[in-house]
Amino acid sequence: MSFASLGLSQNIVNAVIEKGYDTPSPIQAQAIPAIIEGKDVMAAAQTGTGKTAGFVLPMLHRLEHGAKPKSNHVKALVLTPTRELAAQVAENVLQYSKNLNCKHAVVFGGVSINPQMLALRKGVDILVATPGRLLDLYSQNAVKFEQLEVLVLDEADRMLDMGFIHDIKRIIKLLPKERQNLLFSATFSDDIRQLAKGMVNNPVEISVAPANKTADAVEQWVYPVDKSKKSNLLTQIIKQQDMQQVLVFSRTKHGANRLAKQLTARGLMSAAIHGNKSQGARTKALADFKSSKIRVLVATDIAARGLDISQLPNVINYDLPHVAEDYVHRIGRTGRAGATGLAISLVTQEEYKLLKDIERVIRQVIERKIIPGFEPQEVVPESKLDSRPIKPKKAKKPRSPQSRSQAPRANG
């Protein structure tokens, strides 16, 4: 199957070919024709499936010959949970629209609002935005929605997890009733379905990755260890396995900083990425990681979300996540597209319960390993698979309203 056979215009097909893609991914093959037809879409797809091109390409196709946006107006709006994801989506828009006369802009919190107001002044075809900053711009009359034709919610599950539900509802109320709605989410929980009810019309439902199932190509190991020996063990594993590119997850921002410093001091060039880092520092850390200037990126869950670092060879959970589903998201970053990945978790006695929850969600007991010299004194009990059905989670209480111009919590 080719991109041209999906009904995309030649200008767009050429941009895709120049990017080096020859075959549409499964999500693209299903979503592109439906979106070109003008249908609403609900798609269950994680980062790494090609979902971004799945909505950007057909959106460009629809906008290519339409009326141009008036001053401050927007024709298509893409909402994302984090600045990083917004920047990545905008980068995709730029690349895929290189042969078109299509204006786009990207707006998010944590940086000056003035250049964003200027960018919107002439009107844009596609605006990529995080919810808080968008509402800020709206309240200052910098953005208008009367010409809006398409709304995309990207990583909708993350937006709900991060407490954006009220912002999203407020934004939806500002948009014309007649519009196309595209909802992308890694999972379709009851909360997402509830949100979708008030948003999409008779949608085409697409699913490409079963929820809560880890990729078979990912090998998973647990190293039981004492807390005091965790950071030495981490160093040892990275060196012993000769890992050249590894994403390490830390539960706290402070822990991420400390770990990145320790690893660097031990000869493993590292950087930390989390919500207290400036946008510039985060962008640099990610670029250095991608270009192999640094070997280790230490991230908090929220900062890592939506990062376009697919096909990583190694992911290490320095701390286990508190929410078992986050484990699935974390290790979903390795072993994509046929490559094998390795996901390692360092587990202390204190974290045993979290490990049990994870093993229950992924429905497997993870193989354990021990490196001589790191045998735990505080025993982590052997796991047995708990096959009781998992109760649906209660809806989370939304967070208190955040400072609009910063939206720091949304970024870990």
Ligand code: AMP
């Ligand atoms: P996404 O799921 O949108 O984050 O995309 C994951 C990665 O796959 C990105 O690096 C894209 O540039 C890449 N990609 C998207 N579509 C294709 C395709 N049809 N063939 C090969 N790579 C692709």
